[in-house]
Amino acid sequence: MLPDPSPTVTVDGLLLRPLRAADEIAAREADAELHREGFDFLMAGTRSFPAIRRAFAAEARGDVEPGRVPASFYVGVDEAGELVGRVSVRWELNEALRHVNGHVGYAVRPAFRRRGHAARLLRGALTLLAARGTPTALLTCDETNTASVATIRACGGVLRDRVETDLDGAPFPEPKLRFDVPTTAA
Numbered sequence: 001m002l003p004d005p006s007p008t009v010t011v012d013g014l015l016l017r018p019l020r021a022a023d024e025i026a027a028r029e030a031d032a033e034l035h036r037e038g039f040d041f042l043m044a045g046t047r048s049f050p051a052i053r054r055a056f057a058a059e060a061r062g063d064v065e066p067g068r069v070p071a072s073f074y075v076g077v078d079e080a081g082e083l084v085g086r087v088s089v090r091w092e093l094n095e096a097l098r099h100v101n102g103h104v105g106y107a108v109r110p111a112f113r114r115r116g117h118a119a120r121l122l123r124g125a126l127t128l129l130a131a132r133g134t135p136t137a138l139l140t141c142d143e144t145n146t147a148s149v150a151t152i153r154a155c156g157g158v159l160r161d162r163v164e165t166d167l168d169g170a171p172f173p174e175p176k177l178r179f180d181v182p183t184t185a186a
Helices: 021-035 049-061 095-099 117-131 146-154
Strands: 009-011 014-017 071-077 083-090 104-108 136-142 158-165 171-182
Touching: 009 117, 014 117, 021 049, 021 083, 049 071, 071 117, 083 117, 104 117, 117 136, 117 146, 117 171, 136 146, 146 171
Parallel strands: none
Antiparallel strands: 009 014, 014 071, 071 083, 083 104, 136 171, 158 171
């Protein structure tokens, strides 16, 4: 039997779970908030919310387009029931993801920052990767993203290297840092 493509996990009161239909308003609000910062929370474009949820479920099952990998999208819900952020867990890495982006991507809504939610999102993702047999996760972030650097290090991340160009040799607007993070430290 195949493992549940998107199991849930709770880390210090923060529940990581797939999107539900009832999350649409909060998820759209989060998408708008983070869009103002240049971040695509839902990775959805103009698709309908049911289409977004179907696409995430297909990726979690491994039903992916060429060039993509199986991945699960989770929202982080606090003890008050508030959607505080999201985390994407990539169960495999292709060449592009091994270069930048890695196993995990996360974001916390502006109103919920500086409360430890990013670390809980990341620890939850690391726990899920460990359960699937991934001993070390690759995480990347912009060199100037000091909050993310601190979160990754707090979760056991060790700097691997600094990357200045994409796979084709084009320079990034700012260098990326790549970290190895043991999933067992979660």
